[in-house]
Amino acid sequence: MNSTLPKTNRANILVVDDTPENLRLLAGILSEKGYQVRPVPNGKLALSAAQKMPPDIVLLDIMMPDMDGYEVCQRLKDSEVTKDIPVIFISAINDVMDKVKAFAVGGVDFITKPFQVEEVLARIETHLKICSLQQSLQEKNQDLATAIHQLQSTQEQLIQSEKMAALGQLIAGIAHEINTPLGIIGSSIDNIANFWDDNLAKMPQFFQELSEESQGYFLSLLYRATHQETLFTSREKRKFKQQLTSDLRAGSVKNAEQIADTLVDMEIYDNIEKLLPLFKLPDWEVVFNTAYQFVSFKKSVSLIQRATAKSGKVVFALKSYAHFDSKQEKIQANLHDGIETVLTLYQNQLKHGIEVVKNYGNLPKIVCYPDELNQVWTNLIYNALQAMDYKGILTIETLLQEANILLKFTDNGKGIPPEIIPKIFQPFFTTKSAGEGSGLGLDIVRKIVEKHEGTIAVESVPGQTTFTVSLPIY
Numbered sequence: 001m002n003s004t005l006p007k008t009n010r011a012n013i014l015v016v017d018d019t020p021e022n023l024r025l026l027a028g029i030l031s032e033k034g035y036q037v038r039p040v041p042n043g044k045l046a047l048s049a050a051q052k053m054p055p056d057i058v059l060l061d062i063m064m065p066d067m068d069g070y071e072v073c074q075r076l077k078d079s080e081v082t083k084d085i086p087v088i089f090i091s092a093i094n095d096v097m098d099k100v101k102a103f104a105v106g107g108v109d110f111i112t113k114p115f116q117v118e119e120v121l122a123r124i125e126t127h128l129k130i131c132s133l134q135q136s137l138q139e140k141n142q143d144l145a146t147a148i149h150q151l152q153s154t155q156e157q158l159i160q161s162e163k164m165a166a167l168g169q170l171i172a173g174i175a176h177e178i179n180t181p182l183g184i185i186g187s188s189i190d191n192i193a194n195f196w197d198d199n200l201a202k203m204p205q206f207f208q209e210l211s212e213e214s215q216g217y218f219l220s221l222l223y224r225a226t227h228q229e230t231l232f233t234s235r236e237k238r239k240f241k242q243q244l245t246s247d248l249r250a251g252s253v254k255n256a257e258q259i260a261d262t263l264v265d266m267e268i269y270d271n272i273e274k275l276l277p278l279f280k281l282p283d284w285e286v287v288f289n290t291a292y293q294f295v296s297f298k299k300s301v302s303l304i305q306r307a308t309a310k311s312g313k314v315v316f317a318l319k320s321y322a323h324f325d326s327k328q329e330k331i332q333a334n335l336h337d338g339i340e341t342v343l344t345l346y347q348n349q350l351k352h353g354i355e356v357v358k359n360y361g362n363l364p365k366i367v368c369y370p371d372e373l374n375q376v377w378t379n380l381i382y383n384a385l386q387a388m389d390y391k392g393i394l395t396i397e398t399l400l401q402e403a404n405i406l407l408k409f410t411d412n413g414k415g416i417p418p419e420i421i422p423k424i425f426q427p428f429f430t431t432k433s434a435g436e437g438s439g440l441g442l443d444i445v446r447k448i449v450e451k452h453e454g455t456i457a458v459e460s461v462p463g464q465t466t467f468t469v470s471l472p473i474y
């Protein structure tokens, strides 16, 4: 359709009638009113005239030889060029069914002959106006569509820049999170290298000169120092040091305070009666100090192990962002088995002061990524232990509810303040000290749960925090 509005008084009208007098009459009236009129005597000429130069409106007789008005109208409507041109039938036929047919083939109006000139003019004017209104509506629609399109692309740009900002944040977080363990690894390796430089040359002589008795103490120190699992706070450690100092003094050991300090450093906190005779031996100092060096060596190794595990966690989070593990296949698994595995892995942290209460329901196996779900249980359990300072009750409840498995992990720790609950699932959000928490745990949890088309919810008041994972069984 033309984009310019037709000027109604100069509109271009195609008049089609096989009766020459009618044609002349109509053409005369309309020309007089200022319209541009093209009179044609039959359907065929009407169609080719309309194709060559589409009129603004067509006045069409019905009864014509060869091709009647209905067919002409039908053909006009079938052509892309002429389909929107309003067609007014003008005919002596006055049967309702004929009028209905005129509208059915696409006519917009029907004027019965003989006609009143005013009526014809009024109807033409009306249809030209409707037509021009339609055109302007279409143009407005077009404008609106363009505006919507522009909005959409602006929105996409906004989302894109939002994503870039989020990515930047993520990268900054990752850089920090990888840098911290790298720093720990670096300094631990320095310690190990120094140990090597300082001790290697002395070692053969040390072991040769070591009496059987001293050897026993040496090994006992190493064993105790490397088999201490519980983590204590510095306040608890200060208490141990005081107790050790007085125990040593009671055993009349000289330098009691200094020795107690080193023992705490080695994570030997109590039961030192059996060690007391060591400090009376002539070579106690070299035995004790060498044991301390070995223990420090072992400590550096553990630090490296932990730091490596930590950077592994960051990489795992990254991979889950990039959906890296898509090669992996889902398998049927029993969720209780996974939880039990995790509890076994945490046995050392659990056995001193955590009571685990299990309320396991009867669960069907589900098709899932069991290794990834183990990450979920690990993070939830580990958070619970940290929240309880490794002392309290961890309740694990599982049940089947309609087509979902619910797994609830409840701890009686300090709880989560309501104002931070909306943030805990964000990557790198943590309330823990640097080195203790990276803030990725719950982000990983949520991603894995969503990958299983499940949901996770949290409810918390001081003394009772529950994370509920819901997984569909199908």
Ligand SMILES: Nc1ncnc2c1ncn2[C@@H]1O[C@H](COP(=O)(O)OP(=O)(O)OP(=O)(O)O)[C@@H](O)[C@H]1O
Binding pocket: 379, 383, 384, 387, 411, 413, 414, 415, 416, 424, 425, 429, 430, 431, 432, 436, 437, 438, 439, 440, 441, 442, 443, 465
């Ligand atoms: N059971 C819980 N009780 C109290 N607070 C919790 C609990 N679980 C999570 N939180 C809070 O949510 C925060 C985010 O937890 P998230 O597991 O994502 O990170 P994180 O434990 O701090 O570090 P990471 O898991 O990477 O070692 C925690 O720092 C803590 O403040």
Ligand SMILES: [Mg+2]
Binding pocket: 379, 382, 383, 437, 440, 441, 442
């Ligand atoms: Mg955590």
